[in-house]
Amino acid sequence: MISRTRKPRAGFSRKRADLQTPEARAKREEILGPNPWGGYDHNRLGCEFLRRDALDLALSEMERAVAINPWEPTFKVNLFHAYLRKGRVEEAAKTLDEALEQEPRLAAGWFAYALLYEKLSRREDAVRCYRKCLACAPGEAVRKQAYENLGRLMAEGKTRKRQPE
Secondary structure (H helix, E strand, O other), X not given: OOOOOOOOOOOOOHHXXXXXXXXXXXXXXXXXXXXXXXXXXXXXXXXXXHHOOOHHHHHHHXXXXXXXXXXXXXXXXXXXXXXXXXXXXXXXXXXXXXHHHHOOOOHHHHHHHHHHHHHOOOHHHHHHHHHHHHHHOOOOOHHHHHHHHHHHHHHHHHHHHHOOO
């Protein structure tokens, strides 16, 4: 017996095309909820590209990680670092605001804000953010670097005050 099958269509089927609407994507996201494992590979690749100064590749991978898992604030902090290295300060600040809105006690976020304020030559704000980072990070790796940077800023502040103008 010869079986008859339908010839497959090229491109998207109607059912798949229906899933491409914004309403369908929002519904799918609502049903699935946050995926705790999504985006980590892209984030890891983005960090490696950032370490090797491949900024365009790092940005694309980190943006993909945030798109896959927008509930992970660490991905947004890493995206902030890529934006900052690329010189896109406004986008960096917006991304960091989103991360700290999700997780207000994120030590890496406050550390990143301090770096941003240092880049913008706002020493007092940087000191405040380093102190907030130290308050939020009782046992995190970023604590040592925050202490060093805070000590450097405090020493710079004392030497500036002593110099005659």
